[in-house]
Amino acid sequence: GQNIDQPTEMTATEGAIVQINCTYQTSGFNGLFWYQQHAGEAPTFLSYNVLDGLEEKGRFSSFLSRSKGYSYLLLKELQMKDSASYLCAVREERGSTLGRLYFGRGTQLTVWP
């Protein structure tokens, strides 16, 4: 099974930096994904980590520690359009069914001017 935990809500101001944490417990770990979901829209892929360390992609970075079952998404230079739900998802390797993801409940980020 899997247990994925992330904060329900966060707020920050425009131009600031925010870190959204995600902890997980799973067996056969095979990657952690972050998605952004604006209200009324489908999730949009942000990042993928399978090895320990930091992956940087523009204003967004994602970090993974497999030994700690921990990841975070770092958003820099926040903009109003970054207000959205951020979903942490873990891929659990199980036989041939790669690709199936297990999602946390999402963190609703509100960016204030």
Next chain:
Amino acid sequence: SAVISQKPSRDICQRGTSLTIQCQVDSQVTMMFWYRQQPGQSLTLIATANQGSEATYESGFVIDKFPISRPNLTFSTLTVSNMSPEDSSIYLCSVELGTGNTIYFGEGSWLTVV
């Protein structure tokens, strides 16, 4: 990236009816996945659609309620049968591309059952 098209994008359905959602991908993929996102909730996997074999359903989801077809490597359908208001959700198809480091979602199908 991939282009993943879903139809319908939105629908309002009568209780007791069935609706089929289509998912078309612009490249061939081995596995396609169907998720549900109920209001205010996160995504839950319904089933994995494998080309040429029966779909694999997650706990709590059954073929009679959510029959799936996968006739080829670019297309799949999910039917929501005998709908009730509890089936009001977003239904999303998903595919894994490349070396497995990218998983994309379709635009979603917003269903409201009245």
